[in-house]
Amino acid sequence: MSVKKDNNWEPVILAFCCNWCTYTGADLAGLNRMKYPENVRVIRVPCSSRVNPQFIIRAFQKGADGVLVCGCHPGDCHYATGNYYTRRRFMLMKRLLEYNGIDPKRFQAKWISGSEAAKFRDTVIQVSAEIKALGPNTKFVGTYAPQNAVEGGQE
Amino acid sequence: MILAKKDLDQALGILSQDAEVFVPIIELIEDKSGIKEPAFEKKFMPYFEGAAVGLDNFNTVKPPKDVLFPNVEKLYKYKTGENAYIQEILPEDKPKVLFGVRPCDMRSIDSMDKVFFTKEYVDSYYAKRRDLVTIVAIGCLDTQRTCFCDSMGIDPNDAPTADVMMNVTKTSRTKACPVTGCTIPEDDGSYILEARTEKGQALLEKIKALCTEDGSEEACKDTVCKLKIEKDPKLDEKLSTMFEHPIWDKITKGCIGCGTCTFVCPTCYCFDIDNENYGAEGCKYRCWDSCMFSDYTRMAGGANPRPTKKERLRNRYMHKLSYFNERYGETLCVGCGRCIENCPAHLDISEFIEKASKVDADAKEYSEADFAGKEAR
Amino acid sequence: MAYTKEQIQEMIRQEAKKALATGEVSAVVGWTSTRFEDRTKPFFAETESECDLLVWNEYCINGTAKYALDDRYPEKKLAVIARGCDSRAINRLIQDKQVKRENLYIIGVACDGKDNPICKECQHKNPLTFDVLVGEEVEEQINADRFAEVLAFEKLTPDERYDYWAKQYDKCIHCYACRNACPACNCIECYADQYRTGWQGKAADREQNQVYGLTRVYHVGDRCIECGECERVCPMDLPIMRQTRKMLKDINDLFGDYECGLPDDRKPVLGEYKLEDPDEFM
Numbered sequence: 156m157s158v159k160k161d162n163n164w165e166p167v168i169l170a171f172c173c174n175w176c177t178y179t180g181a182d183l184a185g186l187n188r189m190k191y192p193e194n195v196r197v198i199r200v201p202c203s204s205r206v207n208p209q210f211i212i213r214a215f216q217k218g219a220d221g222v223l224v225c226g227c228h229p230g231d232c233h234y235a236t237g238n239y240y241t242r243r244r245f246m247l248m249k250r251l252l253e254y255n256g257i258d259p260k261r262f263q264a265k266w267i268s269g270s271e272a273a274k275f276r277d278t279v280i281q282v283s284a285e286i287k288a289l290g291p292n293t294k295f296v297g298t299y300a301p302q303n304a305v306e307g308g309q310e
Numbered sequence: 311m312i313l314a315k316k317d318l319d320q321a322l323g324i325l326s327q328d329a330e331v332f333v334p335i336i337e338l339i340e341d342k343s344g345i346k347e348p349a350f351e352k353k354f355m356p357y358f359e360g361a362a363v364g365l366d367n368f369n370t371v372k373p374p375k376d377v378l379f380p381n382v383e384k385l386y387k388y389k390t391g392e393n394a395y396i397q398e399i400l401p402e403d404k405p406k407v408l409f410g411v412r413p414c415d416m417r418s419i420d421s422m423d424k425v426f427f428t429k430e431y432v433d434s435y436y437a438k439r440r441d442l443v444t445i446v447a448i449g450c451l452d453t454q455r456t457c458f459c460d461s462m463g464i465d466p467n468d469a470p471t472a473d474v475m476m477n478v479t480k481t482s483r484t485k486a487c488p489v490t491g492c493t494i495p496e497d498d499g500s501y502i503l504e505a506r507t508e509k510g511q512a513l514l515e516k517i518k519a520l521c522t523e524d525g526s527e528e529a530c531k532d533t534v535c536k537l538k539i540e541k542d543p544k545l546d547e548k549l550s551t552m553f554e555h556p557i558w559d560k561i562t563k564g565c566i567g568c569g570t571c572t573f574v575c576p577t578c579y580c581f582d583i584d585n586e587n588y589g590a591e592g593c594k595y596r597c598w599d600s601c602m603f604s605d606y607t608r609m610a611g612g613a614n615p616r617p618t619k620k621e622r623l624r625n626r627y628m629h630k631l632s633y634f635n636e637r638y639g640e641t642l643c644v645g646c647g648r649c650i651e652n653c654p655a656h657l658d659i660s661e662f663i664e665k666a667s668k669v670d671a672d673a674k675e676y677s678e679a680d681f682a683g684k685e686a687r
Numbered sequence: 688m689a690y691t692k693e694q695i696q697e698m699i700r701q702e703a704k705k706a707l708a709t710g711e712v713s714a715v716v717g718w719t720s721t722r723f724e725d726r727t728k729p730f731f732a733e734t735e736s737e738c739d740l741l742v743w744n745e746y747c748i749n750g751t752a753k754y755a756l757d758d759r760y761p762e763k764k765l766a767v768i769a770r771g772c773d774s775r776a777i778n779r780l781i782q783d784k785q786v787k788r789e790n791l792y793i794i795g796v797a798c799d800g801k802d803n804p805i806c807k808e809c810q811h812k813n814p815l816t817f818d819v820l821v822g823e824e825v826e827e828q829i830n831a832d833r834f835a836e837v838l839a840f841e842k843l844t845p846d847e848r849y850d851y852w853a854k855q856y857d858k859c860i861h862c863y864a865c866r867n868a869c870p871a872c873n874c875i876e877c878y879a880d881q882y883r884t885g886w887q888g889k890a891a892d893r894e895q896n897q898v899y900g901l902t903r904v905y906h907v908g909d910r911c912i913e914c915g916e917c918e919r920v921c922p923m924d925l926p927i928m929r930q931t932r933k934m935l936k937d938i939n940d941l942f943g944d945y946e947c948g949l950p951d952d953r954k955p956v957l958g959e960y961k962l963e964d965p966d967e968f969m
Contacts, residue, residue, distance in 0.1 A: 208902075240957070243942070244957060266968050294849050568866070569863055572862075584890065598891065656726055677737060
């Protein structure tokens with residue numbers, strides 16, 4: 156992969172966080188004044204099974220360097236069974252993305268409960284370090300994305 | 311002027327020095343895992359050195375229209391909020407050469423010219439591309455089994471509106487192409503080139519050194535299409551009275567509603583304009599659209615005047631065979647056979663033309679069984 | 688005694704006529720000849736005389752199951768001539784509640800393999816669901832290495848894989864033939880037709896083709912019956928089955944042997960879960 160090693164470059168990581176566990180966990184991390192990299196952009200979803208696998212491809216196209224999907228631990232789902240479906244879906248999605256050439260580190264899923272503020276912090280630190288090491292994502296980037304934008308007046 | 315086949319690559323090389331030369335290339339796509347058989351490149355591609363040019367081979371799957379009317383064409387880009395701007399994106403200035411266009415495709419470009427230039431509106435994007443293109447047409451030496459352009463009033467040996475007309479010479483021996491199986495001239499064969507316009511004259515000037523003048527050589531012009539269809543010469547008028555005819559119910563049943571026929575059709579010119587946004591930045595583009603898609607006629611409220619494939623396919627056939635005649639005085643179907651070859655459900659516009667020519671326009675019932683000679687094997 | 692093709696063809700015609708004669712069936716979907724010897728097309732026989740146009744030969748390639756979706760609320764039954772693949776597709780459509788079994792009359796016919804490369808890999812030649820069976824059943828084969836292609840492809844480096852697929856998706860012209868021919872693609876309205884939602888743009892460029900290609904592959908993941916229609920209909924020859932087979936392989940690896948459309952009561956893999964599923968996300 157061609158890596159544009161720019162010293163100022165910071166990865167953009169999209170984190171889909173389940174409202175009932177991970178989002179609360181992230182909130183707790185904030186209340187406890189835990190420090191973690193600001194690369195992560197949290198999107199609150201009602202349940203980790205709300206995350207359509209298509210969101211992930213779309214996220215890469217729109218400029219994300221990594222995607223993180225977080226939900227309740229199996230058995231703890233607010234809706235009883237949502238994360239069991241998530242588990243099946245994303246195990247398959249992860250493999251499909253890998254098959255299509257995306258580094259598996261760029262797409263990760265984790266179970267983080269409402270009390271696991273430290274785990275949230277550690278996960279974000281770890282994921283952003285991993286993606287920083289990988290460099291900017293060049294795969295699946297949209298043809299019209301600003302980094303691919305046509306310069307000048309001609310095509 | 312006579313150009314030997316062995317000098318063709320050199321000629322294309324000279325032309326690509328100051329223009330982008332689009333030729334049908336038979337590129338054998340190498341598959342790394344070695345599982346799938348090599349496939350042909352199915353469209354006109356910019357010439358590069360060492361390319362296997364498939365000039366005499368069958369029609370490309372993708373028509374040459376996308377050189378003049380690209381699949382996706384950026385119109386302008388913009389940004390909102392701070393530092394807002396709108397910047398027009400124009401087609402590039404580089405001249406292009408379309409090399410090896412079949413007479414059917416040349417005719418399709420004529421039809422597109424009518425659409426984009428006449429009736430008091432000139433499409434500036436199309437016009438700019440069209441002005442910069444020099445078209446070298448080639449008379450067919452062999453036709454595909456789905457070719458029926460001579461039944462649609464086109465001569466497969468001659469394209470009158472091309473800038474340069476190219477034909478295989480009568481003295482050239484022929485052989486079967488090892489890749490596609492169609493008849494092509496032997497490697498010691500040659501082509502006759504004849505300029506029809508000033509642009510064509512200028513093009514021939516560039517490769518003059520490679521050519522010879524031989525007045526005794528004649529062009530091979532006896533190719534006929536493999537598929538002969540019986541078409542009612544007044545089919546367009548007849549069809550205009552057949553809007554509610556039961557034939558539509560029957561022939562459209564097999565259609566699966568994909569857009570293959572429209573995208574491989576050299577004369578389908580419908581487009582849509584859409585945009586793609588990235589935060590505050592974005593780009594407006596126009597892209598091919600297909601009348602076979604459900605959203606083609608869907609209104610903002612969700613109502614759709616063409617709700618099923620019957621209405622959509624009827625519109626497509628009527629447009630090709632009747633509506634275009636009404637507006638521009640010629641049939642839009644050029645008989646290239648691409649839609650017949652590529653239709654997933656094996657629908658056949660030539661079969662429809664024959665059936666529609668034969669049926670009674672006022673019939674209340676229609677049965678496939680009425681067509682003699684269609685006996686099952 | 689094995690029947691000849693001509694005998695089966697005659698029996699299909701007779702069964703079609705019988706079905707129409709009951710008055711409960713509006714049409715029989717099968718194949719008829721075209722002007723080319725090596726090609727047939729899907730055909731709706733609606734009258735007795737049209738039943739004589741139905742053919743049965745090695746070129747009857749098109750799937751017939753998808754036509755059951757043309758009219759989701761029919762007044763009469765639709766008779767479908769179903770080979771093994773078609774019957775699996777119908778099973779799955781019924782399981783997905785896209786069609787009702789009572790709206791279909793299935794004329795099963797064992798398939799001896801068609802003039803289509805994918806048929807060599809077929810594991811279900813005999814129809815699995817039918818109201819009447821034409822001819823007799825044939826011997827099934829087990830295709831132990833149906834994932835060989837996927838396994839070989841997985842050995843490439845990530846960049847090679849990405850470049851390969853990027854090149855493939857560059858060829859795509861967005862005609863949606865794969866979707867429309869696929870019996871697993873049974874949504875009333877495809878997400879790809881909902882342009883205003885921003886799921887996907889309309890342009891046929893790499894970006895949109897990648898979204899479309901991967902989304903469709905994922906979406907039909909546990910529904911694919913491996914009929915190969917997607918790959919056959921693709922005018923630009925994209926190796927689509929190489930993606931769908933990858934999904935199937937992972938499903939088999941992770942959640943146990945699975946083939947969709949079989950007449951067992953197993954729920955769709957992505958529509959159920961097990962507590963003991965492997966967990967990689969702890």
